[in-house]
Amino acid sequence: MTKLFTCILTVALLALASPLASAHDPSPLQDFCVAVDNPNSAVFVNGKFCKDPKLTTVDDFIFMGLDVPRNTLNQLGSNVTLVNVDMFPGLNTLGIALARVDYAPYGLNPPHIHPRATELLTVIEGTLLVGFVTSNPDNQLFTKVLNKGDIFVFPMGLIHFQFNIGETNAVAFSSLDSQNPGLITIANATFGSNPPINPYVLAKAFQLDKSVINYLQQKF
Incomplete structure (x- = not known):
């Protein structure tokens, strides 16, 4: 009886701990759930109401305009255009987001973290110095110079940055494994x-x- 109780207690604790230990978006239980601001919709998932699947169209799954260069005339010399579920409702429950990052010469995307996502950065144009710092107590810096076509990954929750070390504009695209990476x-x-x-x-x-x-x- 004692062994059975111990086994049941262990399974229960693991079941309670597993959602707390997981930082990724939950897996969807349907093909898609296009977000709408409509309280009359029947389903509420991930903080968004879902459009009736029968009313969903192909336009719910396309976002246009990331081919246009962004304004980098600011103190940092960079501009991040994030495409998350708030801008692209078709991403709801799919666990992914995208960002275009424009850099002026010597522009900086300053040290920051995404608390809910790992980031995969692809350099489209220019030369970037990138890096991330590991957690305490080591605080080790991993840094690399990237050129066009190079890909670099920033682990979830770690401080990271990108700096354009070239004399021309640079562009990168980032994919993040959360519809709302933070x-x-x-x-x-x-x-x-x-x-x-x-x-x-x-x-x-x-x-x-x-x-x-x-x-x-x-x-x-």
């Missing part, structure tokens, strides 16, 4: 939170003078 830009989140993080906390964490922290918080 984005946390490290500098913005740290120094531009709302409300601001107590500057004494950041001063101690970064071993900087409080005046420097105040300056950075004003910048962001």
Whole structure:
């Protein structure tokens, strides 16, 4: 009886732990679930209402316009166009998203993380210095110079970046294994939170003078 109870308890704990340990989108239980903002729809999946499959058309499965260069006239010299479920309803429940990244010469896609997705980056034009940092305690940097046609993977949840080291514009496309991968830009989140993080906390964490922290918080 004791062995049987132990076995049942173990199975129950594993069943409870498995969804908590999985960070990927759940597998769909239907062919597709095109998202619509219609509360009268019968099915609500992944935070979206599903269009009646009988009303679905081929246009629900196409997104156009990623061939157009984006404006990179900003402080970072980069522009990320994310195509997730909010922009492309046909992605709902399919566990994938896409991004076009444009870089001006020496443009930077700054250190950031995607909490819910691994990213696969393909360089279309230009030369990029890319890298990611492993988790504590090693914090090892893996970095590489990529050229046209090269592909690089950024593991889920790790800080990563891309920097155009060329004198011409660069373009890359990223595929992410979540319909809503999320984005946390490290500098913005740290120094531009709302409300601001107590500057004494950041001063101690970064071993900087409080005046420097105040300056950075004003910048962001």
